[in-house]
Amino acid sequence: MSKTIRQALAVPYEFPVVFTRDAFDPENPALADILALAPGGPHRLAAVFDQGLLRAFPDLPERLEAYLRARPGALNVAPPLALPGGEAAKNDLSVFHATLEHIFAARLCRQSFLLVAGGGALLDAAGFAAATAHRGVRLIRMPSTALAQNDAGVGVKNAVNFFGRKNFLGTFAPPFAVLSDFAFLDGLPARERRAGLAEAVKIALIKDRAFFDRLHVQRDALGRFEPDPYEHSIERCAELHLEHIATSGDPFEFGSSRPLDFGHWSAHALEEASGGSLGHGEAVAVGVALDSVYSRLAGLLPEADLERILEVLPALGFTPWHAGLDSLDMEAALEAFREHLGGRLFLSLLTGIGSRVEVNAVDFALMRRASDQLRERFA
Amino acid sequence: MSKTIRQALAVPYEFPVVFTRDAFDPENPALADILALAPGGPHRLAAVFDQGLLRAFPDLPERLEAYLRARPGALNVAPPLALPGGEAAKNDLSVFHATLEHIFAARLCRQSFLLVAGGGALLDAAGFAAATAHRGVRLIRMPSTALAQNDAGVGVKNAVNFFGRKNFLGTFAPPFAVLSDFAFLDGLPARERRAGLAEAVKIALIKDRAFFDRLHVQRDALGRFEPDPYEHSIERCAELHLEHIATSGDPFEFGSSRPLDFGHWSAHALEEASGGSLGHGEAVAVGVALDSVYSRLAGLLPEADLERILEVLPALGFTPWHAGLDSLDMEAALEAFREHLGGRLFLSLLTGIGSRVEVNAVDFALMRRASDQLRERFA
Ligand SMILES: NC(=O)c1ccc[n+]([C@@H]2O[C@H](COP(=O)([O-])OP(=O)(O)OC[C@H]3O[C@@H](n4cnc5c(N)ncnc54)[C@H](O)[C@@H]3O)[C@@H](O)[C@H]2O)c1
Ligand SMILES: NC(=O)c1ccc[n+]([C@@H]2O[C@H](COP(=O)([O-])OP(=O)(O)OC[C@H]3O[C@@H](n4cnc5c(N)ncnc54)[C@H](O)[C@@H]3O)[C@@H](O)[C@H]2O)c1
Ligand SMILES: [Zn+2]
Ligand SMILES: [Zn+2]
Numbered sequence: 001m002s003k004t005i006r007q008a009l010a011v012p013y014e015f016p017v018v019f020t021r022d023a024f025d026p027e028n029p030a031l032a033d034i035l036a037l038a039p040g041g042p043h044r045l046a047a048v049f050d051q052g053l054l055r056a057f058p059d060l061p062e063r064l065e066a067y068l069r070a071r072p073g074a075l076n077v078a079p080p081l082a083l084p085g086g087e088a089a090k091n092d093l094s095v096f097h098a099t100l101e102h103i104f105a106a107r108l109c110r111q112s113f114l115l116v117a118g119g120g121a122l123l124d125a126a127g128f129a130a131a132t133a134h135r136g137v138r139l140i141r142m143p144s145t146a147l148a149q150n151d152a153g154v155g156v157k158n159a160v161n162f163f164g165r166k167n168f169l170g171t172f173a174p175p176f177a178v179l180s181d182f183a184f185l186d187g188l189p190a191r192e193r194r195a196g197l198a199e200a201v202k203i204a205l206i207k208d209r210a211f212f213d214r215l216h217v218q219r220d221a222l223g224r225f226e227p228d229p230y231e232h233s234i235e236r237c238a239e240l241h242l243e244h245i246a247t248s249g250d251p252f253e254f255g256s257s258r259p260l261d262f263g264h265w266s267a268h269a270l271e272e273a274s275g276g277s278l279g280h281g282e283a284v285a286v287g288v289a290l291d292s293v294y295s296r297l298a299g300l301l302p303e304a305d306l307e308r309i310l311e312v313l314p315a316l317g318f319t320p321w322h323a324g325l326d327s328l329d330m331e332a333a334l335e336a337f338r339e340h341l342g343g344r345l346f347l348s349l350l351t352g353i354g355s356r357v358e359v360n361a362v363d364f365a366l367m368r369r370a371s372d373q374l375r376e377r378f379a
Numbered sequence: 380m381s382k383t384i385r386q387a388l389a390v391p392y393e394f395p396v397v398f399t400r401d402a403f404d405p406e407n408p409a410l411a412d413i414l415a416l417a418p419g420g421p422h423r424l425a426a427v428f429d430q431g432l433l434r435a436f437p438d439l440p441e442r443l444e445a446y447l448r449a450r451p452g453a454l455n456v457a458p459p460l461a462l463p464g465g466e467a468a469k470n471d472l473s474v475f476h477a478t479l480e481h482i483f484a485a486r487l488c489r490q491s492f493l494l495v496a497g498g499g500a501l502l503d504a505a506g507f508a509a510a511t512a513h514r515g516v517r518l519i520r521m522p523s524t525a526l527a528q529n530d531a532g533v534g535v536k537n538a539v540n541f542f543g544r545k546n547f548l549g550t551f552a553p554p555f556a557v558l559s560d561f562a563f564l565d566g567l568p569a570r571e572r573r574a575g576l577a578e579a580v581k582i583a584l585i586k587d588r589a590f591f592d593r594l595h596v597q598r599d600a601l602g603r604f605e606p607d608p609y610e611h612s613i614e615r616c617a618e619l620h621l622e623h624i625a626t627s628g629d630p631f632e633f634g635s636s637r638p639l640d641f642g643h644w645s646a647h648a649l650e651e652a653s654g655g656s657l658g659h660g661e662a663v664a665v666g667v668a669l670d671s672v673y674s675r676l677a678g679l680l681p682e683a684d685l686e687r688i689l690e691v692l693p694a695l696g697f698t699p700w701h702a703g704l705d706s707l708d709m710e711a712a713l714e715a716f717r718e719h720l721g722g723r724l725f726l727s728l729l730t731g732i733g734s735r736v737e738v739n740a741v742d743f744a745l746m747r748r749a750s751d752q753l754r755e756r757f758a
Contacts, residue, residue: 002399002409003614007621009535009553009630013388020381030381039634040722104542109721110632132511135536135549136631156388157514163483170514171550174388235382242386251388252515253489255418342488343419 013174017154017242019235023142023181024063026070034140034177035073035113043113043138045074046106048099048126050085050118053144056187060117074113078106085118089125090160090167099129103137110134113176117142117184120152124170127158131173138176144184146196147281150237154178156251172252180238182231190317193225195281197316200237202288205309206262207240209354216308219315259341262348262356263287268340269333270324278322285313286374289320293370295350298363305353310377321374328371330364392553396533396621398614402521402560403442405449413519413556414452414492422492422517424453425485427478427505429464429497432523435566439496453492457485464497468504469539469546478508482516489513492555496521496563499531503549506537510552517555523563525575526660529616533557535630551631559617561610569696572604574660576695579616581667584688585641586619588733595687598694637737638720641727642666647719648712649703657701664692665753668699672749674729677742684732689756700753707750709743 016037020030035041047064054060061080068076081102089095103114114137116126123141130139143153159170185193204212214236215222218229244260245251253259267287271278278286292309295301313320338345348356395416399409414420426443433439440459447455460481468474482493493516495505502520509518522532538549564572576594583591593615594601597608623639624630632638646666650657657665671688674680692699717724727735 001407002397004398005396005614005618005621007392007394007396007533007553007625009392009625011390011392011551011631013386013390015386017384017386018381019383028380100541100548104544104547109718111721132548132550134547135538135551154386159514162479165483168483168513169479169511171511171552172390172514173550174386235384239384242384246386246388252390342490 013156015175015177017178017180017238019149019180019182019231019238021182023179023183024060024067026067029071030179031067032071032073034179037177038111038113038138040111042072042074043111044077044106044108045113045115046078046102046108047076047080047115047117048102048122049080049082050122050144051082052085053118053184053187054082057184064115077108078102083118083122083126085122087121087161089121093160093162095122095125096129096160099126100133103129103133108133108137110137113138113140115140115142117144118148119143119145120148123148123153124158124167125160127173127175128160128170131158131171136173139173141175141178142184143178143180145188146185146193146234147199149180149185150196150234151199151241153180154238154241156245180234182227182234190225191279193230194317195279196234196237197222198281198284198288198318200233201309201312201316202262202284203237203240203260205288205292205350205353206260206348206356207244207354208236209352211236211240212308212312212353216312219312223315223317258346258348258358262350263289263291265334265337265347266290266325266328266330268337269328270322273324273328274322278324282318283322285316285318285320286322286325289313289374290325290367290370291348292350293373294362294367297366297370298349300357301350302352305350308353314378319378321371321378323379325371325375330362330367334362392535394554394556396557396559396617398528398559398561398610398617400561402558402562403439403446405446408450409558410446410519411450411452413558416556417490417492417517419490421451421453422490423456423485423487424492424494425457425481425487426455426459426494426496427481427501428459428461429501429523430461431464432497432563432566433461436563443494456487457481462497462501462505464501466500466540468500472539472541474501474504475508475539478505479512482508482512487512487516489516492517492519494519494521496523497527498522498524499527502527502532503537503546504539506552506554507539507549510537510550515552518552520554520557521563522557522559524567525564525572525613526578528559528564529575529613530578530620532559533617533620535624559613561606561613569604570658572609573696574658575613575616576601577660577663577667577697579612580688580691580695581641581663582616582619582639584667584671584729584732585639585727585735586623586733587615588731590615590619591687591691591732595691598691602694602696637725637727641729641735642668642670644713644716644726645669645704645707645709647716648707649701652703652707653701657703661697662701664695664697664699665701665704668692668753669704669746669749670727671729672752673741673746676745676749677728679736680729681731684729687732693757698757700750700757702758704750704754709741709746713741
C-alpha cells in the first residue's frame with residue numbers, strides 16, 4: 001500500500017581551531033593559512049567586530065585590512081561592521097539582521113568568508129546570520145573573551161534569544177575555522193578573564209584528571225592570569241570541549257545528549273536570580289563547588305579530592321558559595337534544567353577527579369547540607 | 380607560535396520518504412510507523428496546513444486529529460494552524476514567524492514533531508522555522524503538490540526570500556520523515572499536476588534512460604494523469620533526486636556542487652520575465668527542450684534521442700517553446716545562473732538520454748538557432 005525510500009546521508013565537517021597571539025600582525029601566517037584552506041580563492045571577505053572588543057583595541061579593523069593587503073588571501077570587500085556585544089546582541093534580532101545586511105551589501109556567496117571577532121554573544125548572533133544567509137557562508141570565528149575561546153566560540157551551535165527564551169532560535173553550524181588571539185584577552189577586565197577559568201575547572205573535573213592536577217599546581221599563577229598557565233588552560237579546555245563534540249556520537253544533539261554541564265543546574269538558577277550581578281563563570285564556580293560537596297556527601301567522591309577542588313576555586317579568585325543558594329528553590333531549579341535538556345533528568349556527579357557518574361534524581365536534603373557546608377566555610 | 384587543533388565530525392542523517400494514499404485513514408499505518416521511529420515517545424506534535432490544500436480538503440485537520448486518537452503515536456498538542464501557501468509564504472517572514480509562534484505556543488522541544496502539509500513554498504517557509512526553533516524540531520513533511528512530492532519536498536534544504544532575493548535565508552536541514560499522500564494531488568488543477576512531470580523528464584534525461592523510456596511509452600497516459608504511471612513517475616523522480624543528494628559526496632553543497640538543474644538556466648529567466656504567467660514546470664519544459672536541441676546542434680546528442688524528447692514533452696501537455704525566448708538576453712540569463720551557483724559556470728548538456736556532460740561555456744549563436752528551431756516547430 002505504501003512505498004518507502006530510506007534516505008541516508010553523512011555530512012562531514014572539518015575545521016581548525018587555532019590559538020595564536022597578534023593574529024593581525026602581517027608576520028603571523030595563521031589567518032592566511034585559514035583563508036588558503038578554501039579551494040578556488042581568493043574569495044570575498046567581510047568582517048564584523050564586537051564593539052566591546054573595539055573599545056579595547058580601536059585599530060583592529062585597520063589592522064585586519066592591512067593584514068589582508070599584506071597577505072592577499074581574500075578579497076576584503078566591505079568596511080568592517082561594528083556591532084554591540086554582550087547578551088544585548090542576542091536579545092532581539094537587530095544584530096542578526098544587521099549582519100544579514102552586511103553579508104548582502106558585501107555580496108558574499110556561499111564560498112565567501114564572514115569573519116566575526118567578538119564575545120560568545122556576538123558570535124552566536126552574527127553566527128546565526130552567517131549560517132542562514134545563502135543557507136550558510138563560511139564563518140571564521142575570532143573569539144575575544146576567555147569563555148568564547150575555551151567554550152562558547154569553539155562549538156557547533158549558534159543562537160539568539162526569542163520569545164524571551166534564551167537561545168530559542170538558532171542552528172547547528174560548524175564554523176569554517178576558529179582563530180583565537182590571546183592578545184584580545186588583554187582587553188578584558190579581570191572578572192571576565194577569571195570567568196573562563198570556571199569552565200576549565202568544570203571540564204577538568206569531569207574529563208581530565210591530569211588537567212585538573214595542572215590547574216591545582218598552577219592555581220596561584222592562574223589566579224594572577226600568568227600568560228603561560230592561563231593560555232594553556234584555555235587551549236586545553238577548548239580541546240576537551242571539541243573532543244566531547246567529536247566523540248559524543250551525536251554532535252548535533254539529535255538524541256538526548258549529555259552536554260558538559262557539570263554544576264550548571266544551580267549555576268543557571270543563581271545567575272538568573274542574581275539579576276546579572278553574578279556572571280556565568282562565577283555562578284558555575286558555585287555550582288561546581290555545590291555538586292562536588294554533594295558528590296562527597298553522597299559517598300561518591302573521596303574527601304581528599306573534594307579538598308583539592310575547594311583549594312583551587314578560591315585560589316582562582318572565585319567564592320565557592322553564594323547567598324542566592326539559601327533562597328534557591330532547588331526542586332524548581334533542577335526541574336527547569338531537566339526541561340531545558342528535554343526528557344529524563346541526567347545529572348553529572350563526581351566519583352573522583354576526572355570521572356563522573358550520571359544520576360537521575362537528587363536528595364534535596366543532602367543538597368541543602370552541601371550548601372550549608374559551603375556557607376560555613378566560605379561565607 | 381600558533382597551536383592548531385583539527386576538529387573533524389561526521390553528522391549522520393537517516394529519514395524515510397514514504398509514498399502512500401489516504402495517509403489519515405486510521406487503517407493506514409504509514410504515519411504511525413513514522414512517529415514510532417522516534418525513541419522514547421509519544422512526543423508532542425503540532426501541525427501546519429497549506430490553505431490551498433485545505434480549500435480542496437477542508438477536513439484534513441480533523442482527519443489528522445482522528446488518526447492520532449485512533450493511533451496514539453504522538454501527543455497532538457495544539458489546534459492545527461492554517462497558513463497561506465504559494466510563493467507568498469516565502470516572500471516575507473510572516474509564515475516563518477507564525478510557525479515559530481505555533482511551535483512556541485505548543486511548547487514543542489527538540490524531540491517533538493512539527494508536521495507540515497503543503498506545497499514546496501510552505502514546506503520551505505515552515506521548514507525553516509522547524510529547523511531553527513530550538514535549533515531544530517523534528518519535521519515531518521507532507522508535500523501536497525506534484526513538484527513538492529517529486530522534488531521540492533524530499534531534499535535537505537529550506538528557505539525564505541529576503542532582501543527581494545529568492546531563497547536568501549534558509550538552512551540545510553534534513554527532515555525527520557517525508558510522507559507523500561497521492562490523494563492530496565487530486566486537489567490540484569491540471570496545470571499544477573502537469574508541472575511536476577517536467578522535473579521527471581529533466582531528471583530522467585540526465586540520470587536514467589530506463590525511466591525516460593517508460594515516460595516515453597506511457598506519455599499519453601501520463602498526459603491524462605492516469606494514476607499508475609503518474610504516481611510511478613513521481614516516486615521515481617523523487618528517488619533520483621534523493622539518490623543524487625546521497626551520492627553527490629556533498630549533500631550540503633559546501634563545494635561547487637552540481638545541482639540537478641538541466642534546462643534551468645533559461646527556465647529561471649523565462650519564469651521571471653513572464654511575471655508569473657509561466658509556471659516553473661512549464662518553463663523547465665521549455666528549458667529542457669532548448670538545451671536538448673542545443674545538445675543536438677553541438678553534435679553531442681543523437682538525432683533519434685532528440686526526437687523522442689520532443690515527442691514526450693507535447694504529449695505531457697507542455698509547449699516546448701515560449702515567445703519569451705525571442706526577447707531573452709541569453710548572456711545575462713546564463714550569467715545570473717552562474718552567479719546563483721557561485722564560482723565557475725557548469726552547464727549540463729546531453730550526450731544521450733540518461734547521460735550528460737558538463738560544459739563551461741555556451742555558443743550563443745548556436746543557442747539562438749536552437750530556439751529558432753523550436754519556434755518553427757512548436758510556435
Ligand atoms: N554557541 C555556544 O555553543 C555557546 C556556548 C556557551 C555559551 N554561549 C553564549 O556565549 C555568551 C556569553 O559569551 P561571553 O562570555 O564571551 O560574553 P559576551 O559575549 O556576552 O561578552 C561580554 C562583554 O565583553 C565584551 N568584549 C568582548 N571581547 C572583549 C575584549 N577582548 N575586550 C574587552 N571587552 C570585550 C563584549 O562587548 C561584552 O560587553 C552567552 O550568550 C552564551 O549563551 C554559547
Ligand atoms: N527546498 C527545496 O529543495 C526546493 C526545491 C525545489 C523548489 N522549491 C520551492 O518550492 C516552491 C514551489 O513549490 P510548489 O510547486 O509545490 O508550489 P507552491 O508551494 O507554490 O504551491 C502552489 C499552490 O498550490 C496550493 N496547493 C498546495 N497543495 C495543494 C493541493 N493538494 N490542492 C490544491 N492546492 C494546493 C498552494 O496553496 C499554492 O497556492 C518554490 O518556492 C521553490 O523555491 C524548494
Ligand atoms: Zn558554562
Ligand atoms: Zn526545477
